[in-house]
Amino acid sequence: MKTVIVILMGLYLVGSKYVERATMPETLSSVGTAQPAAEPAAEPAAEPSGAVSLSVGYDVMREMISDAAGDGDVYFPQYDDFDHDGDNEMFAMVGSFPYEDGPFEGALWFTDGIDAVELTDGEYYLDPDAEDGYVAEVKGYRKYYYINDYYVSDCVSHLWSVVDDEPREMFSGGALWKCTPEGDMAFTFGMYDMMYDAEFDYFIGHTYKPYYFYYDPKSDSIHEYGGIELTEKELAKEIGEDVAAEIKAGGFEIGSIYKRGNGIININYNNGVDYHNANYNLNEKAFEGDSGLTDNWKDSESGFGGTYEAAIMPWLATYPED
């Protein structure tokens, strides 16, 4: 209790300081004139000389990239310390959106304040209004700049960062969908696996299923939460009710059931034509689909269509022990 009071008092004091400052504009205006005048001198020179320090600023890096790209238009610049080594770098796109609602055409650029280099070019699925740019951050470890390859109906994200002072592509998989500050990520993968066409003996129907990944600080790399198979009985024990029985009562048969290290259980089910999945989140104690949590196992609310695999990138997967 004592700590709580101390913290609350601290907050109050901090709060009142802000109030004091906020109500002092008249006094500040007379004192403050000297302050802004001193600032421009602290800015690095607009033209980078040969001996650029490690503390090259945002404007200079942006200019370096634009210049090196032949006066190109810079989009989505991200100025930050991507590898947490104490000095900042910049990733940015240079190019244009030639058609309305069309892809970005151009190149990914990088500078550490010494050189600016082009890393890759092509057509990318990017939103011109994405003011925050394209970054995913694992707090305390690494920041990624990502770009999305443009295909007609699918999207693959490429995650770039900095290793040993060099830009490096560190991961590419499906489309980056979520990244928590703790480094839990979800990538959606496109697949044609929604319906079985018996006449032609193949699957049709495009689905986008999230698969789950995490950042591992020890290896400084991204791994997949692979799934171990559960029996229907084990599923009932995990969830606390016999969901498999409910699904079967709905006219379906149960396919593979996978439990993952992030607490997600994928339940595949089908009727021989339509292939579905229901996803249960053990942490939230609810099913979880595109639009959030639900207590309904039915596909439209709790699933993403098609059939989940134990892992989509098995070479990166780790599996829970039970």
Ligand SMILES: [Ca+2]
């Ligand atoms: Ca750095």
Ligand SMILES: [Ca+2]
């Ligand atoms: Ca560095």
